[in-house]
Amino acid sequence: MYLLTPHILRRFWLFLGATSCVLKSRFFTHRPFFISHVITSRCFAKCPTCLWRGQSIEQYDTTKIIKFYQQARNLGFVSTTIWGGEPLLREDLFEILGECKKLGMIVGIITNGYLLPQYYELLSKYLDFLIVSIDIPDEKHDQLRGVPGMFNNLLFGLKQIRGINPYLKVFINSVVSELNYKYVRKLIDFAEDLSLSITFESVNQGPVEFPRQEGKTVVDLRLSPEKEREVFNLIYQLKKKHSSINNSRSYLKLFKGGEVRYICHAPEISIRVYPDGSVVNCQDRTRSIGNVFEENLVDIIFSPQMKRLQKKAHSCSQCVDSGVIESSLFWNINFEVMANSMRLFIK
Ligand SMILES: C[S@@+](CC[C@H](N)C(=O)[O-])C[C@H]1O[C@@H](n2cnc3c(N)ncnc32)[C@H](O)[C@@H]1O
Numbered sequence: 001m002y003l004l005t006p007h008i009l010r011r012f013w014l015f016l017g018a019t020s021c022v023l024k025s026r027f028f029t030h031r032p033f034f035i036s037h038v039i040t041s042r043c044f045a046k047c048p049t050c051l052w053r054g055q056s057i058e059q060y061d062t063t064k065i066i067k068f069y070q071q072a073r074n075l076g077f078v079s080t081t082i083w084g085g086e087p088l089l090r091e092d093l094f095e096i097l098g099e100c101k102k103l104g105m106i107v108g109i110i111t112n113g114y115l116l117p118q119y120y121e122l123l124s125k126y127l128d129f130l131i132v133s134i135d136i137p138d139e140k141h142d143q144l145r146g147v148p149g150m151f152n153n154l155l156f157g158l159k160q161i162r163g164i165n166p167y168l169k170v171f172i173n174s175v176v177s178e179l180n181y182k183y184v185r186k187l188i189d190f191a192e193d194l195s196l197s198i199t200f201e202s203v204n205q206g207p208v209e210f211p212r213q214e215g216k217t218v219v220d221l222r223l224s225p226e227k228e229r230e231v232f233n234l235i236y237q238l239k240k241k242h243s244s245i246n247n248s249r250s251y252l253k254l255f256k257g258g259e260v261r262y263i264c265h266a267p268e269i270s271i272r273v274y275p276d277g278s279v280v281n282c283q284d285r286t287r288s289i290g291n292v293f294e295e296n297l298v299d300i301i302f303s304p305q306m307k308r309l310q311k312k313a314h315s316c317s318q319c320v321d322s323g324v325i326e327s328s329l330f331w332n333i334n335f336e337v338m339a340n341s342m343r344l345f346i347k
């Protein structure tokens with residue numbers, strides 16, 4: 001049973017806010033309200049699955065970034081998730097997070113956790129949610145990601161941050177691929193030992209999004225259809241007993257059923273901004289639909305390119321990550337997904 005503490009009431013309030021954004025956009029405005037900010041493509045890790053580490057032109061002028069967020073807030077954007085590359089490598093991250101908070105946005109980051117021991121205190125002050133990626137819950141994680149000490153650092157950081165701010169939403173994110181599918185049960189145990197929850201997602205494949213020396217494409221890391229069905233069926237069954245699993249049953253069902261078809265609404269829900277400010281055209285990643293540091297955001301989100309992208313996305317089911325699929329299902333008023341999201345906000 002949940003006690004109605006001020007924190008739970010605040011989270012319920014945030015959930016209502018997010019739901020009203022979805023409904024407003026779906027039925028009236030058709031414009032996005034979340035930001036997915038790839039703030040840097042720099043990273044010291046070498047995860048074989050990664051599509052977003054590499055070289056890119058990066059905007060270092062913090063005032064331009066803050067101006068973008070001010071415009072976004074004025075246009076009704078309510079939340080940003082900052083990731084990369086490794087977002088904790090951005091020297092001005094806390095300045096940006098602070099401004100976003102002042103603007104009243106819900107802010108979160110996705111990190112590999114290596115630098116958590118250095119930054120957990122600051123993060124606990126600035127963030128509404130923290131997502132830490134774990135592929136294998138022991139030192140084998142270091143080998144997979146190519147960084148000695150990664151697992152111990154993230155474990156230490158997670159414990160510290162839980163200790164100083166038990167109310168911060170902390171999620172584990174685990175990309176299920178050929179490299180780690182055998183660890184699903186262990187990952188759930190790991191999350192539960194730390195009183196955390198965990199999201200599983202399948203691996204997006206294709207060419208890397210920023211140029212780099214090694215690993216120019218991610219292929220053959222997604223599970224074979226049979227194996228994917230088996231592993232996601234296992235997660236589906238485990239979810240009956242483990243409320244620590246964040247995925248909705250609807251998301252898991254798509255994978256355990258073997259046919260991942262959904263109507264994508266990602267461009268009506270969020271914009272993805274790259275390190276140079278370009279707004280990603282997910283249908284053609286060699287072109288962008290605008291640049292938030294060079295144009296007014298209002299012109300980008302009402303542009304004909306944006307309209308075209310929103311329409312084209314409806315017949316695409318390319319992305320398999322939980323963010324795109326769960327939000328698209330929510331948009332389609334899938335009650336199970338809505339109830340599951342409310343549980344995640346409040347828990
Ligand atoms: C690209 S990382 C960036 C943030 C940070 N460096 C990290 O590793 O958490 C964001 C998330 O994407 C996940 N990821 C990596 N490769 C992926 C892929 N091919 N498809 C889907 N998610 C992937 C990572 O495990 C992580 O949880």
Ligand code: SF4
Binds near residue numbers: 052085112145
């Ligand atoms: S730590 Fe994150 S950004 Fe870095 S290589 Fe791994 S998934 Fe990519």
